[in-house]
Amino acid sequence: MRVAVLSDIHSNLVALDAVIAAFDSIDAVWHLGDVVGYGPEPDGVVERLAGLEAVGVRGNHDAAACGGREIEYFNPDARAAMEWTRDAMSSTTRAWLEAQPERRTEGDFTLVHGSPRDPIWEYITTVPIARANLTSLDTPYGLHGHTHVPVAFRDDDGRVEVISPARGSELPMDGRTVLLNPGSVGQPRDGDPMASWLVIDTEAARCSWHRVGYDIPAVQAAMTAAGLPSRLVGRLGHGI
């Protein structure tokens, strides 16, 4: 089975559609939350994921969109965009978001947004945080997003190996415990503005990271027309 793993789409339907157009023999789609927030098309993104029968988990932005107190921890731009999202999204979108669990297990994979031990909020950014989360995993492989940076943290006999994948990089899935971050579809922050995602090939026992460009000016124009914060508009062009 070949699974596309998408995270942090953030209401960016143009980026999501570019990723879907680049799919190569994909059998299933998993998402790692932050489906909405920041971008201009929350309903379109949820409709697309529902159409693909994607399964996944809830992110901090999704929880906030459903009325959660997570919004109180947002910076002013994220908060303004979330207030816009709450007003703009349909009841169908809200119901779909509310149905997403905080954690999901699919075979050998644990799916979370933040981290296995704190699924909504923790950012896995350092080796000590990765080590604690590798230890708390009860499946061989963990999938997480939230940082918007593609990366893998692999347990190598107690040592944590940090792997920063380039476009097209592959990693064997050989039973060693590993945390995999696909990067962000809708708001990359690793300095590359192209949409990022992960493909897992369970039969070949390997995964690979992918990038695709999309019409960033079109999304920026839609955000400006919607009155979304200009800093959020600008950052899409820089991938930060």
Ligand code: ZN
């Ligand atoms: Zn996010």
